[in-house]
Amino acid sequence: MMRTALITGVAGKELASREAAFLREARPAGLILFARNLESHEQIRALVGAAREAVGAEDFLVLIDQEGGRVQRLRPPLGRALPPGAAYGHLYETEPEEAKAAAFAVARLLAQDLLELGINTDCAPVLDVPVPGSHQIIGDRAYGSEPQQIATLGRAVADGFLAGGVLPVIKHIPGHGRATKDSHLALPVVDAGRAELSATDFAPFKALNTMPVAMSAHVVFRAIDPDAPASTSEIVTREIIRGEIGFDGLLMSDDLSMRALSGAMRERAERVVKAGSDIVLHCNGDFAEMEAAAAGTPQLAGKAETRFAAAVGLLNTRQPFDQKDAESQLARVLAIAARGTESV
Numbered sequence: 001m002m003r004t005a006l007i008t009g010v011a012g013k014e015l016a017s018r019e020a021a022f023l024r025e026a027r028p029a030g031l032i033l034f035a036r037n038l039e040s041h042e043q044i045r046a047l048v049g050a051a052r053e054a055v056g057a058e059d060f061l062v063l064i065d066q067e068g069g070r071v072q073r074l075r076p077p078l079g080r081a082l083p084p085g086a087a088y089g090h091l092y093e094t095e096p097e098e099a100k101a102a103a104f105a106v107a108r109l110l111a112q113d114l115l116e117l118g119i120n121t122d123c124a125p126v127l128d129v130p131v132p133g134s135h136q137i138i139g140d141r142a143y144g145s146e147p148q149q150i151a152t153l154g155r156a157v158a159d160g161f162l163a164g165g166v167l168p169v170i171k172h173i174p175g176h177g178r179a180t181k182d183s184h185l186a187l188p189v190v191d192a193g194r195a196e197l198s199a200t201d202f203a204p205f206k207a208l209n210t211m212p213v214a215m216s217a218h219v220v221f222r223a224i225d226p227d228a229p230a231s232t233s234e235i236v237t238r239e240i241i242r243g244e245i246g247f248d249g250l251l252m253s254d255d256l257s258m259r260a261l262s263g264a265m266r267e268r269a270e271r272v273v274k275a276g277s278d279i280v281l282h283c284n285g286d287f288a289e290m291e292a293a294a295a296g297t298p299q300l301a302g303k304a305e306t307r308f309a310a311a312v313g314l315l316n317t318r319q320p321f322d323q324k325d326a327e328s329q330l331a332r333v334l335a336i337a338a339r340g341t342e343s344v
Contacts, residue, residue: 001056002299003027005278005308006269007063007252011285013039015050018287023054026294029308030061032283033119035073041117044078048118059312061167063121066110069140069337079113080330082106083337085126088153089144090336096152102329103143103156104163108319109326111164120315121167123215125157127204128177137182147200151207158211165318167311170208172217172254173247174230174240175201183218183260187229194223202245209246212311216241216253216277218260228275229260232268237276250307252279256293257286265289269296278304 007030010019031051038044052060066072069084083106092099107124114122128138129147143153158168178201179188192201205214216231225235231253241247253272261268269280273296282293300308 001027003029003057004294004297005029005273005280005300005304006294006297007032007061007279007281008290008293009034009283009285010037010047010051011287013037013043013047015047015054020050020054022287022290022294023051024056027055027057028294029279029300030063030121032063032123032281033073034065034283034285036285038073038078041078044117044119052118059309061121061312062119063123063169064114064119065123066114067124067126067141071141074113074117080110081334082110082330083333084140085143085153086140087333087337089142089149091333092144092149092153100152100156102333103153104160105321105326105329106333107157107160107168108164108321109323109330111161111166112323114166115164120165121169121213122161123169123171124161125154125168125170126172127151127154127170127208128172128175129200129204130177131200133180134178135180135182135188137179137184138177142177147203148207151204154204155208158208162314162317163319163321165315167213167314168211169213169215169252170205170211171215172219173205173214173251174217174221174236174245175205176217176219177201179217179219183229183254184258185260187218187220187260187262189220189222191222197221197223198244202240205241205247206245209248211247211249212314213250213252214241214247215281216251218254218258228271231277232261232271232275234275242276248307250279250304250311251277252281253277255281255283257282257284257289265292266296269293273298278307
């Protein structure tokens with residue numbers, strides 16, 4: 001049966017009848033969860049189960065933003081306290097091997113926690129490279145300010161998720177760290193030249209270009225395409241994401257409902273697909289917007305379907321790990337975070 005190349009949110013903690021009917025008809029590729037959807041472990045598992053039943057497919061992605069620090073939808077008591085990316089970066093400055101080991105172990109531990117709730121995809125790691133003067137929407141979510149360090153720690157996190165049978169989503173390709181605005185609220189425009197972008201912003205994504213899933217950035221790179229953000233730019237997708245960076249995995253947009261984008265919701269979805277993304281992401285649970293986004297989104301087919309299948313195929317592999325050691329690693333990095341990690 002055909003599937004719509006859409007990942008959608010829902011409004012609340014239970015699946016409304018019209019949402020269930022929408023999922024049965026549209027059969028989206030996945031569901032993304034936010035704090036509004038989370039009350040208890042039993043409730044989360046029931047919501048995920050209801051969505052899976054409505055879609056009627058085993059190859060169904062259930063996503064969450066569980067980075068750590070400011071961005072974690074599952075907070076105590078629903079989920080473990082998690083440090084921001086910058087805490088790993090601070091450890092890396094003096095003990096790089098320990099930082100890599102901690103990043104891997106905590107991601108592996110988090111993968112176990114997520115799978116117990118039916119969640120199989122985490123929108124992390126953040127590979128953005130912040131620069132002085134950039135907006136703090138990235139800030140301490142980054143693993144540092146140097147591309148090689150960010151790539152090294154980002155790979156450790158992604159590998160930890162994969163070892164636990166959870167898909168990582170590298171974001172925000174080809175880079176959000178230089179943006180001077182929050183794309184949730186406005187459209188950022190980056191004026192840096194192509195050579196500078198290649199050496200900094202694009203570098204961590206190029207280093208991790210074999211990862212299975214990436215999320216694009218609602219950011220205009222004036223030197224490459226002054227007329228459209230990366231997420232809706234055929235030029236950026238073709239020349240940078242698929243070209244220079246060499247990413248050939250499943251490419252999804254950032255949330256269509258963010259204010260960086262303009263136009264009707266259906267038109268936004270159509271522009272994302274036309275630009276070359278495989279999957280359209282709509283997060284806010286507004287039912288009319290969900291329907292409009294689905295109307296502008298095609299069925300999974302061709303390369304998009306192949307990339308989706310390849311990503312889903314990685315969910316079956318889980319490696320054993322030492323949970324007590326992972327919890328000890330987590331405690332150490334949380335202590336670093338508690339001592340104060342300045343935004344980078």
